[in-house]
Structure formats: structure tokens, C-alpha cells
Amino acid sequence: MKNNSIKYTYIFSFFLLIGLTGCDEMLEVEIPKSQLPSSTIYISDPTAEATINGIYQSMVTGLSYVSTIHYMPGETADELILRSQLTDVYNTNEIQDIDGPNGSMWTDFYKTIYNANNAIEGITASTALTPAKATRWIAEAKFVRAYCYFYMTNFWGDVPLILTTAVEKTAVAPRNTQTEIYNQIVLDLTEASKDLPINYSNYNANQRIRATKWAAETLLARVNLYLGKWTEAESHASAVISQNTTYKMITGLTATNSPFIADNTEAILQIPYFNLAYAYEGAGLFPTGGKYILRKGATLFETGDARKTNWTDVVAGTTFLAPRKYKNAYVAAPLERSTVLRLAELYLIRAEARVKLNNISGAQQDINVIRNRALLANTTLTDPNQLLDLIALERERELFTEFGHRWFDLKRTGKIDQVLSVIPGKIWASTDSLYPIPETARRSNPNLTQNTGY
Known part of the structure; x- marks a missing residue:
């Protein structure tokens, strides 16, 4: 060598x-x-x-x-x-x-x-x-x-x-x-x-582009939710939500007032596109006109949901809804960044954990934070199973097209076979819940076994 x-x-x-x-x-x-x-x-x-x-x-x-x-x-x-x-x-x-x-x-x-x-x-x-x-x-x-x-x-x-x-x-x-x-x-x-650090002062112009204590706490909240550790999930989520001088839910969703705008008050961690003036999600992945459409279309949303109005486009000449959370498509404004962690997820994490801990009123309050930001009425549900279903639905509405949340939610809640096995066109098997270990990796490493079903 x-x-x-x-x-x-x-x-x-x-x-x-x-x-x-x-x-x-x-x-x-x-x-x-x-x-x-x-x-x-x-x-x-x-x-x-x-x-x-x-x-x-x-x-x-x-x-x-x-x-x-x-x-x-x-x-x-x-x-x-x-x-x-x-x-x-x-x-x-x-x-x-x-x-x-x-x-x-x-x-x-x-x-x-x-x-x-x-x-x-x-x-x-x-x-x-x-x-x-x-x-x-x-x-x-x-x-x-x-x-x-x-x-x-x-x-x-x-x-x-x-x-x-x-x-x-x-x-x-x-x-x-x-x-x-x-x-x-x-x-x-x-x-x-x-x-x-507990704030962004160590970073250029207080930009929210590197990890703070609250990014770690956010991911800990998510991980503990996935592990079914409800008390820990609630505690870590509350630790971040309580930082209300730094993190606040925005009101009045618009193209220039959204959780994807650079350094907005909901952003916990964003990653900038170096030497680019646009967000790839808006320019290449979910552009105007739509490369992908939402499978459930308008049925995903309640009437008047501000997320449908602001985060989707109707594909011209059709009734299809295309995801359009990021508006910046090869232009300089609005300034957006790939938003890795944001506050809304924490309210949904805490709401789910609170239902599991039988804190129904606390769960309702967290759900309503999300619903009210979307211009929807407070929930009146009190049955734990109905509340869990509502939280799952609000997670669909809030987190669609972001970092695989829906895919992971179906798996962690045990709903994946029930939901995907009945969708026309899917050739579904339970083993599909894991992706295959890449052939190139297995070819070079004899100790890498393959996932079942591949």
C-alpha cells in the first residue's frame, strides 16, 4: 500500500x-x-x-x-x-x-x-x-x-x-x-x-442548519415512540415543546409562511442545499404540475384543511392532487431548506404517547394544536382507539412525502399487512416490509445475509 x-x-x-x-x-x-x-x-x-x-x-x-x-x-x-x-x-x-x-x-x-x-x-x-x-x-x-x-x-x-x-x-x-x-x-x-448546544448561536447567523440538544431530543422522542416507551417519548417531546421562545407553531400557512421556509419557528433541523438557491424537493421531486400524486387524493383531507390548500396542487385537467409542500422551483424565493426535523411531529408523538398513557385530555390538546393550525375544529373524540386512529390520520395529512413517515408508521403500528394487502396493483407479501439488502453489498461481504423474501 x-x-x-x-x-x-x-x-x-x-x-x-x-x-x-x-x-x-x-x-x-x-x-x-x-x-x-x-x-x-x-x-x-x-x-x-x-x-x-x-x-x-x-x-x-x-x-x-x-x-x-x-x-x-x-x-x-x-x-x-x-x-x-x-x-x-x-x-x-x-x-x-x-x-x-x-x-x-x-x-x-x-x-x-x-x-x-x-x-x-x-x-x-x-x-x-x-x-x-x-x-x-x-x-x-x-x-x-x-x-x-x-x-x-x-x-x-x-x-x-x-x-x-x-x-x-x-x-x-x-x-x-x-x-x-x-x-x-x-x-x-x-x-x-x-x-x-441549547441554541443556534454557534452557527452562522443563528441558522437552524446543525444539530442542537433539541434535535437530539426530537429524535429520542421518535425513537422511544417506535420502541413503545410511551413515558420516555412524552418526556423527550415535552422537553422540546417547552422551548417555546425558540420553537412555535406558525399560523396562516402560505408559500412564504410554512414549516419549510429557512429558519422558521417550527424548524428544529434543516439542511441547506450548498451553492443552490432552491430546494430540490420543490424543483426536482415534487415540481409544479406533479411528478407524483397522492394515492388518496382529496379524500385524505377534511373540508377546509389548510394543508390541502397550501401543500398540494390539482394537476391541470385532472382531479389528481400532487404534493407541493416546497414551492421553490429553480427560483430564488421563497428561501426553503430540506426540513429534517420539525415541531409538528413532536405534538403528534406526544399525543400518541399520551393516549397510550391514558392522558386523554392531554392528547386532545396536542391533536388540536395540529388541527387548529390546519384550520380544523377541535376533536371531541375520547375513545382511545378512535384517538389513535385520528392521530394516524393527522400524521398522514401533516407528514406526507416527508422522509418515509407513512411507511414507517404502517410498520411500527402493525397495520402494514392490513392496509397494503388490499390495494389493487400491489403484489404484497409481509416480507416486503423490509427492503432488500443491496446485491453489491452482499457480493463484497460474505457475512451479509439477505432479508427474507428476496
């Missing part, structure tokens, strides 16, 4: 895991001119800061983060169909292990995980960095790693839990159980929450 001081160590061990090329070839690739070797990154605050920024940037440089993660689970669930109404492997739930977008998601998540691991190792080993900043940067890296693993285990189930950059450990890493993955997610987020 050539001298490590002139070789680029970025994600090489994960190329082994994801199966993109051979070992010798990977470990001898020259450093791209725009990158630094890892041995020089952590010798000063500015270069370390740039590296942490790069971890966030990696979340929007590949289409997996800004495209696939929205439309693929939308199609495999009961949320989206192509405007052309042509069938594809996602709508029919016939994804193959050679599928490109599925493989790209796997690859992109592991690239970001590698970046996070590299930062944790490098910053921990460095003696040249300002201690307070180093602590914060490690916490940010742990948050991002937990975020990636949350999606990986919910898309693919058991996946390799990689916490190092050491190639001898990553190249043939076996799959870890989902329990092990979740344990690490909770550990990372708990540690990150202690060390992340």
Missing part, C-alpha cells in the same frame, strides 16, 4: 462494506484535490469545523437524501403513485436486490456514517482543538450517526453496526440485530443531547 500520508482515507472501509470496488484499488486512490487527508484534518479548529460541515453536506449531495428517501417509501406505502399511473417496482412492492435507488440509499447512509465515525475518532485523538468545540463536534457526529442508523434499521431491519473506520472490522461486518441498532441509537442521542 502507498504511504498513508498521501492517501485519502475517506469512506474506503465502507466501499468494502457496500461492494463498489476491490480492496487494493480502494486503498490506493489518490486524495481528491478538494479533500484533506485525515491526518491533517484535526490539527486546527477551522479544518475540524469544515469537516463537521461536510458531514451535513453529505446528507444532501446524493439524491438518496433529497429524493429517494421521500418518494420510494411513499410509493411502497399507500401514499404516492406516479402521475402517469404507470406501475413500477415500488408501487407493486417488487423491489429487487439490484435496484439502483435502494442500493444508493444504503451506500449514502454508510458514507455519512463513515464520515461521522472518522470525525469522532479524529477529534477524540486530537490534542490541538479547543476542548469545548471538540466536545460539541463529537456530539454532532454522534447525532448524525444515530440519525442514519434510525433510517437504516427501519428500511432494512438488521444491518451492520459500524462504529469505527478500521477496515479490518468493517469489510466483513455481519448484520447486527435491530435491538442492538436501537440501543446504539439511544446511546448516541443521549450522549449527544448532553453536549450539543
Whole structure:
């Protein structure tokens, strides 16, 4: 192998895991001119800061983060169909292990995980960095790693839990159980929450583009909801909701007053599109006129729902409703960002947890926050099962086309077989609830087994 001081160590061990090329070839690739070797990154605050920024940037440089993660689970669930109404492997739930977008998601998540691991190792080993900043940067890296693993285990189930950059450990890493993955997610987020800043003052112009304590608490609320830990889910959600000088529900939804506008009061974490003046979701994925349409159309919404008015378009000449949450399509205004975490989800998380804890009035209050923002009347339901059904419906209405929420909700609530098995055109089997482990990854790693059904 050539001298490590002139070789680029970025994600090489994960190329082994994801199966993109051979070992010798990977470990001898020259450093791209725009990158630094890892041995020089952590010798000063500015270069370390740039590296942490790069971890966030990696979340929007590949289409997996800004495209696939929205439309693929939308199609495999009961949320989206192509405007052309042509069938594809996602709508029919016939994804193959050679599928490109599925493989790209796997690859992109592991690239970001590698970046996070590299930062944790490098910053921990460095003696040249300002201690307070180093602590914060490690916490940010742990948050991002937990975020990636949350999606990986919910898309693919058991996946390799990689916490190092050491190639001898990553190249043939076996799959870890989902329990092990979740344990690490909770550990990372708990540690990150202690060390992340409580506001955005450390970041340029107070922009909401990097993780704070409240981003970690938000993801902890979601994770505990998924794990059925209702008390913990309520507690973490309440911790963020109580920060009401920073986070507030907006009123009067419009194109320029929405939870997707840069630095709005509902935004907990947004990722900017570097060197772009538009949001890809509005420009390429859900453009004016509609590439995808909502499977349930107008029946998803109650009469007068402001989300239907402001977050959908009627496709010209049809009655189809196309998702249109992001309005910026290759123009400079309104300024929007990919919104990763936002306040509305926390009210829905807390409402569900409160029903499970038999706090009916508290659950009603949280549901009504969401309904009132959509110009809908307060709920009068008191039956726990009816309230849970309403919360599930409000999650559909509020979170459609965002980061696979509907797909994950169907799985975590045990409704997926019941809902998807009766939809015409779907070739549904219970094993379709997990996506296939990509063929390229399994080809390079003999310890990667395939999910059942593929």
C-alpha cells in the first residue's frame, strides 16, 4: 500500500462494506484535490469545523437524501403513485436486490456514517482543538450517526453496526440485530443531547442548519415512540415543546409562511442545499404540475384543511392532487431548506404517547394544536382507539412525502399487512416490509445475509 500520508482515507472501509470496488484499488486512490487527508484534518479548529460541515453536506449531495428517501417509501406505502399511473417496482412492492435507488440509499447512509465515525475518532485523538468545540463536534457526529442508523434499521431491519473506520472490522461486518441498532441509537442521542448546544448561536447567523440538544431530543422522542416507551417519548417531546421562545407553531400557512421556509419557528433541523438557491424537493421531486400524486387524493383531507390548500396542487385537467409542500422551483424565493426535523411531529408523538398513557385530555390538546393550525375544529373524540386512529390520520395529512413517515408508521403500528394487502396493483407479501439488502453489498461481504423474501 502507498504511504498513508498521501492517501485519502475517506469512506474506503465502507466501499468494502457496500461492494463498489476491490480492496487494493480502494486503498490506493489518490486524495481528491478538494479533500484533506485525515491526518491533517484535526490539527486546527477551522479544518475540524469544515469537516463537521461536510458531514451535513453529505446528507444532501446524493439524491438518496433529497429524493429517494421521500418518494420510494411513499410509493411502497399507500401514499404516492406516479402521475402517469404507470406501475413500477415500488408501487407493486417488487423491489429487487439490484435496484439502483435502494442500493444508493444504503451506500449514502454508510458514507455519512463513515464520515461521522472518522470525525469522532479524529477529534477524540486530537490534542490541538479547543476542548469545548471538540466536545460539541463529537456530539454532532454522534447525532448524525444515530440519525442514519434510525433510517437504516427501519428500511432494512438488521444491518451492520459500524462504529469505527478500521477496515479490518468493517469489510466483513455481519448484520447486527435491530435491538442492538436501537440501543446504539439511544446511546448516541443521549450522549449527544448532553453536549450539543441549547441554541443556534454557534452557527452562522443563528441558522437552524446543525444539530442542537433539541434535535437530539426530537429524535429520542421518535425513537422511544417506535420502541413503545410511551413515558420516555412524552418526556423527550415535552422537553422540546417547552422551548417555546425558540420553537412555535406558525399560523396562516402560505408559500412564504410554512414549516419549510429557512429558519422558521417550527424548524428544529434543516439542511441547506450548498451553492443552490432552491430546494430540490420543490424543483426536482415534487415540481409544479406533479411528478407524483397522492394515492388518496382529496379524500385524505377534511373540508377546509389548510394543508390541502397550501401543500398540494390539482394537476391541470385532472382531479389528481400532487404534493407541493416546497414551492421553490429553480427560483430564488421563497428561501426553503430540506426540513429534517420539525415541531409538528413532536405534538403528534406526544399525543400518541399520551393516549397510550391514558392522558386523554392531554392528547386532545396536542391533536388540536395540529388541527387548529390546519384550520380544523377541535376533536371531541375520547375513545382511545378512535384517538389513535385520528392521530394516524393527522400524521398522514401533516407528514406526507416527508422522509418515509407513512411507511414507517404502517410498520411500527402493525397495520402494514392490513392496509397494503388490499390495494389493487400491489403484489404484497409481509416480507416486503423490509427492503432488500443491496446485491453489491452482499457480493463484497460474505457475512451479509439477505432479508427474507428476496
